Amino acid sequence: MPSITEPKLISGNANLPLAKAIARRMSIHRGVSTGLVDARIERFNDGEIFVEVFENVRGEDMFIIQSTSNPANDNLMELLIMSDALRRSSAARITAVIPYFGYARQDRRTKARTPISAKLVANMLVEAGIERVLTLDLHAAQIQGFFDIPVDNLYASPIFALDIKAHFAGRMNDLMVISPDVGGVARARELAKRINAPLAIVDKRREKPGEIAEMTVIGDVTGKTCLIVDDICDTAGTLCKAAEVLIENGASEVHSYITHGVLSGPAVERITKSVMKSLVITDSIEAPDAVKAAPNIRIVPTAPMFAQAILNIWNGTSVSSLFETETLDPIYEGTFKL
Template sequence: MPNHTEPKLIAGNANRPLAEAIAQRMTMHRGVHTGLVDARVERFNDGEIFVEVFENVRGEDMFVIQPTSNPANDNLMELLIMADALRRSSASRITAILPYFGYARQDRRTKARTPISAKLVANMMVEAGIERVLTMDLHAAQIQGFFDIPVDNLYASPIFALDIQAHFRGHMEDLIVISPDVGGVARARELAKRINSPLAIVDKRREKPGEVAEMTIIGDVRDKTCIIVDDMCDTAGTLCKAAAVLIENGAKEVHAYITHGVMSGPAAERVANSVMKSLVLTDTIQPAPAVIAARNIRIVPTAPIFAQAIHNIWDGTSVSSLFEHTTLAPIYESLYAVA
C-alpha cells in the first residue's frame, strides 16, 4: 500500500544526540529534511513526567526514539507517556525505536517468586499504544515473543565486522573471536563467521551473583589477537578479568566489541586500567563523560543503520536486508572503506 504520510521522528531525553543523528541520516537518505517533532518532555517538581507535542501528528507515521537505559524507569515512563500523547493525538501508527531495551536481563524466572519484568514492560508498551518495536541486540532473542506486535531486532555484528576489517586490515589471519561465556556463543559465532576467524570461549563459574570465581579458556589463544564480543557491558569487572585471563593464556592483544555500553559505577576506570587495547561500544546508550575520556574506549555510530531501518519500515520494505554486509557497507561507506 503506498504511503501518503511522511515519517515523523520524536525523541525523549534518553539519548538526544543519537536521535538527532538519526534525523540527519534520514534527511541524507531521502533528500527531504527530516527533523525531530517539536515537543517538550519535562518533569514536575515531584518528578512526574509531562509531555506536550507542539506539531500536528494526526494521521502521521510516528517513530519514538527512546532507549530505556539508565535511569531506566524514568526513560521507560517517558516512552509510555509520549506514546499515549501521540495515540490521543490521532497518530496513524506509533513505532518505538529502542536502541537499548531495558529490563531485558529479567527475561525468565531464575528463582521462585521472581518476576519476568521484560514481559511486563512489553505489555505496558502495547497498552500505551505502541504498534511496532525496533531495537538492537536484545539480551535474549525470545523477548521478541513477549510482544503481540511486530518486533524488528537489528544486529551490531555487521557493523562490528566492518570496523574490524577496517582496523585490522592486513592482520585478519591473527584474529580469534572470544565469547565471554557459554551463553554468548551464538553471538560470537555470528561475528566469527562474518570475519572468517576461529572461535574460543571463556567458561566462567560463579559462586554467587556478580562474582566470578574461576575462568577457563576453551580454545587456543596463544599469539592471537583476541576479539571479545558481547551484547552489554555493565560494571566491566567480568570483561576486564576475561581480558587478563586471555593474556595469561598467551594472547598477543585483547580487544572487545560490546553493543550496549551500560558502563555503571567504576566501569570506565576499570577498562582504562585494564590490559585491553581497546573497547568498542555503540552509541545505543549515550556515553558518559568518563567513557568518552577513557583512553582505550571508542564509540561507533548506530544512526546509519537505524535511519535506514526506519525508512524501510515506513516504506514497507525489508528490514532483514540490513543484516547483510552487502546492504550495510554502503550505508557506512563514509566511515569504512568498502571492500
C-alpha cells in the first residue's frame, strides 16, 4: 500500500552530481518537483564532521545518497553522522543509497589475523539507524548477508546491455564477453546472456597483491571484439594487461565495461595509453576532470535506475523488476542512441 509520506532525498559530499541527477529523474517520473533536503556538512579544524539539517524531517521517508568512495573514511563518516542526525530528528525510515559500497573488497579473511571490514561497516550502518540499503554491484554478493536489514543490490549489466546494443549495432555477432578472472565469471555470464554473446576467461595468477605473474586466455578470441566485464577498476594494471593478452591472442578489438571506476593512481594514464578502444564506467563514483577528459573513457548514467528503485522502495513495490532490460529500456529511452 503506498505510503502517505513523501520520499525525501539528502546527499553527502561524495557524489553530489549523481544525487542531483536522481532528484531530477524522480521529478520526471512523478511529475512532482523533488529536490535535495537543505543541509550543511562542515568540518572542524581537526577534521571532525558536523551535519545540520535545515528542514523538518519528522515522520518522513528519508533516502541518504552517499558513495563511500575516496576519501572512503570521510565519506563513510558523513553517511553515519547524517543517519544519526535524521534518526534524532524523528525520521520515519532511513534508507542509505550507496552507489559504491566501500570496503566491499574486504569481505573475508584471506590470511590469519586480518579483519572482515565489510561486516564491520555493515554493523556501523545499522547501529547509526539505517533501516535499508540500496547499492549497485556489490563486489561480493554475500555482503548482503552481513546486514540484518534489507539490502537491495542493483546490477549494472542491464544498463551495459543497452549501451552495447546501441554502440555495437550491426556487429553483435562479433562480440565476446570476457571475465578478467575466474571469480568474475558469474557477472560476465549475466551480461553475455543479455546480449547473446559467447564467454571467455582470462585466468591470472598473482605472486603477491598488485603484481600479476601470468595470464592465460581460456577460449578462442580470434577475430572477436572482446568486452571485458568487471565490477571495480582501481589502478587499471590488471585490466590493461588483460587487454594486451587478448590482442596477442587474436582479438580484433578490446573494450571494457566496469561498474565502479575507482581509477586511482596511474589508472587514467594507463587506460589512455592502453590497447583498449574504450572503457565504459558508471557514475557511481564522481569522475574527476582527468577521467572526463580521457578520450577513451565513457560514463553511463545510473540516475534513472536509482530514481526508479527509490520510488519502488517508497511505494513498496518490486525492486528486482529493474533487473530486466524490458523494465529499464523505457526508463533509459533515448539515452544510448548514437
